[in-house]
Amino acid sequence: MSHIDETRLHEYLDVLERGQDRGGRAAGRQGDRALEWDQLERHVAECGECRARLDDVRAIRGRASALLNEAAPVHIAMPPFEEIEARARVRTRPAPRRVFTMNRLTALGWAATIALAVGIGWIARGSFEFRQTDEDLPVATGASEPTSVLDEVASVDEAVAPSTATERFQVQVPAAIGGRGAEAAPRDIEPLPSEPARAEAPPPAPELRVAEEGAAEREQLAKAAPTDLRQAVGDTAPRQERRRDAPAAGLAAEVQEADVVGRLLNEAAGETAWRDASATEAATHLGDSLRTISGLPVDSIAIGEVDGAPAARVVQILPSGDRLEIVQWQTANAENEVANRRAAFADRPLETRSSVGTQVVTRNGIVLVLSASLAADSLQALADRIP
């Protein structure tokens, strides 16, 4: 057997040390090399050179261990294992939930701050009130391009809308004056001072103005307008569309007038004490055939008086489920009635039943006031179905 190298001798002594000192734990599988170690021991016993080398390795190991012991702590405190366990349990215990607390002074401070902020906001609310600018206003509803002088006027008015805040109205221009009649789209028309052509008609409200650009159309309308209420108000479809703080632009006197008439008549009908009646009874009371819109179910029929004239009220149900109210009565002189109504309403704002669209038509001396939550063109289409 050749001489044993230093590494093998270190391993041999390590096995001996750990086998003796650690109860064989460290030797472990190295014990499988027991035969190898037996051979090594026999060789060392016979070989003086390897025996000297083994002594040298043993000295190196001893010196190294001594040096490492010198680097060991002088005193090692070993706490009881239970203490380690207890500390570990404390650490793994879920942390107590943090409860949000606030002292009274802080709470009062916050409350005062919030109250102050709300107060400032309340006081300053007027300074930040939303005001709709002219640029925000949409282009006139309905038509995509001008089809008459009034359309053009409306377009111009939209572009140069004045700053005065008034209301806007929509009107459909009768076909007789070159407009599109019932098919015409609503247009905003600016009110201007009334003209001589409208002299025979009830005087318009002082604040109403007629656009110069529409003078020709209005003149034709005035000439063609008879004294009948139908021609006074026309078959137009006035319906007020309120726009908050909208400038006074695009309002024609005819439209304003028609709307006034419709509202006045509707107001009068609204003040009537109605009582239920049959269709025959209502026709007899009215002195004429009862007007209804065919195709719509009749909800109720009632009779009463509008300013002393026998009147009937028919309520029909629209496909949407909404109610359509038709108040109808005979009138001998529609023009005078309109004038009287206007006088009564001279200093009253046009707020009556503003959420309900109103349409006034006449049929053979019968005034019919249609009221429903519908757009003007829809209400007009319904009115056209009344014979």
Added chain:
Amino acid sequence: MRVDWSEVYRETYEDLVRFLHRKVWDADRAQDLAQEAFMRALDHDPDNPRGFLFTIANNLARDEARAAVRQRHHLTLIKAETEDRAVVDPTDEMEHEQRMAAVRRALDQLSDRDREVLLLWDAGLNYEEIAEQTGLAVKAIGTTLSRARRRLVDAHEALEDRDVAHR
């Protein structure tokens, strides 16, 4: 089978402290880290509890070494004022400190691998455990360990000779 950590603690704690002490060179801190390693190990049930403990200790010592770079001086000052240790002769303590410093310098001259293997052996691990900790082959442990011992002894003797020459 559930690990009997109380038995492992009794057998391994001092070895772990010795091992950690040569990592952090602070006795109190080494004991704190050893206890920390046990606290972290208690919730586990490893096949090799000793190896598991030394893995934790090694990681703790590594983190400690990083932190020590920033805090070593501050901690030393605080501990010098607050530590409550056994009363020892100041002369003995000073001599011990000097010897420890010499060994530390000698250890610092070893390669990282040699030093790690040597310290793990000194902490009581066998070849297989050392191989598991260091990632070396089991057969390489003997070679590394023999080399590390000789280099440590040689380095220490060289340092002593130099100190004598300086005196």
